[in-house]
Amino acid sequence: MKVLVFGASGMLGSRLMPYLAGQGHVAVAASRSSANGIEIDSSRKASTLEAMRTVSPDVVINLVGLTDVERCESHPKQAWQANVQSVENIAHASRVIDAHLVHLSTDQVYDNPTPSVEDAASPGNCYAITKYAGELAALQGGACVLRTNFFGVSQHAHRRSLTDWLLSALTEQRPVQVFDDMYFSPLNMTTLCGFIHQAANFKHTGIFNVGSHGAMSKADFAFAFAQALAMPSGHFNRVSAQDSGLLKAWRPKNMGMDSGLFETTFQIQLPSLIAEIECAAKEYRAQL
Numbered sequence: 001m002k003v004l005v006f007g008a009s010g011m012l013g014s015r016l017m018p019y020l021a022g023q024g025h026v027a028v029a030a031s032r033s034s035a036n037g038i039e040i041d042s043s044r045k046a047s048t049l050e051a052m053r054t055v056s057p058d059v060v061i062n063l064v065g066l067t068d069v070e071r072c073e074s075h076p077k078q079a080w081q082a083n084v085q086s087v088e089n090i091a092h093a094s095r096v097i098d099a100h101l102v103h104l105s106t107d108q109v110y111d112n113p114t115p116s117v118e119d120a121a122s123p124g125n126c127y128a129i130t131k132y133a134g135e136l137a138a139l140q141g142g143a144c145v146l147r148t149n150f151f152g153v154s155q156h157a158h159r160r161s162l163t164d165w166l167l168s169a170l171t172e173q174r175p176v177q178v179f180d181d182m183y184f185s186p187l188n189m190t191t192l193c194g195f196i197h198q199a200a201n202f203k204h205t206g207i208f209n210v211g212s213h214g215a216m217s218k219a220d221f222a223f224a225f226a227q228a229l230a231m232p233s234g235h236f237n238r239v240s241a242q243d244s245g246l247l248k249a250w251r252p253k254n255m256g257m258d259s260g261l262f263e264t265t266f267q268i269q270l271p272s273l274i275a276e277i278e279c280a281a282k283e284y285r286a287q288l
């Protein structure tokens with residue numbers, strides 16, 4: 001397939017591009033600063049359509065986003081441009097050239113005491129609200145929307161993942177606060193790239209949660225990651241997110257997802273979070 005990846009220069013894009021090439025696809029990168037691809041601001045409608053017509057991809061994968069939660073809160077217009085307007089333009093152009101659209105969204109739209117199913121979204125900050133509005137725009141283009149969260153080895157020069165940050169704290173024995181009242185069910189980026197590939201291949205439409213089984217608190221995640229690396233973690237301090245004083249914008253506490261719909265639709269068994277942590281630890285160890 002020829003696959004056009006918007007937001008290819010970001011953290012997930014830097015992992016997805018080589019993954020797609022490794023699967024034998026022609027992967028074309030697009031973002032405002034693509035060194036080896038198309039330089040485009042997808043919040044501009046005409047140039048987005050023009051680029052799409054020029055490349056003429058079979059599949060479009062949209063990873064564009066303003067992902068900094070605090071910045072979204074303080075710059076809502078920028079958040080709207082990246083998380084909604086860009087999606088409107090990409091979805092419109094995908095429809096015009098008849099390409100299948102896979103759009104990445106977030107688990108931040110959830111905050112429920114039990115793992116959330118797809119119709120239980122209740123976005124509560126500017127990032128989540130704009131991502132939710134972006135999903136609606138993507139669905140207008142007949143997209144496959146994947147709500148997810150991820151960690152693992154980042155190949156991006158400046159963007160560090162949660163586990164990159166934890167590894168540096170473990171290596172330097174630096175004291176850090178880890179939240180024991182914030183739950184999530186993320187995937188290792190390698191696994192997520194595989195599922196995005198499946199979504200590109202099978203062309204199902206609608207919204208799907210794509211997370212691991214067995215949601216954990218971010219604190220338990222941090223300790224499990226240290227254990228998987230066999231590194232001492234006595235300098236990790238459990239705190240409540242609110243007491244940490246680190247977060248200004250409101251954050252959901254329970255982002256755990258029920259990904260049963262994805263499993264039955266795509267005939268895929270999703271992994272457990274502990275298995276994903278072990279996978280990531282193996283990938284970090286291979287780099288040392």
Ligand SMILES: NC(=O)c1ccc[n+]([C@@H]2O[C@H](COP(=O)([O-])OP(=O)(O)OC[C@H]3O[C@@H](n4cnc5c(N)ncnc54)[C@H](OP(=O)(O)O)[C@@H]3O)[C@@H](O)[C@H]2O)c1
Nearest residue numbers: 007009010011012031032033041042064065067106148149
């Ligand atoms: N990071 C996470 O933990 C996480 C968790 C859940 C879901 N997600 C979702 O996963 C997707 C990828 O996340 P990520 O962490 O890889 O994001 P990221 O590192 O912040 O990258 C975002 C990408 O969007 C591009 N971009 C932003 N505005 C643009 C515009 N107007 N036109 C064209 N390109 C634009 C950026 O490139 P330029 O600045 O060069 O244009 C960059 O390539 C996003 O949709 C995000 O919401 C992320």
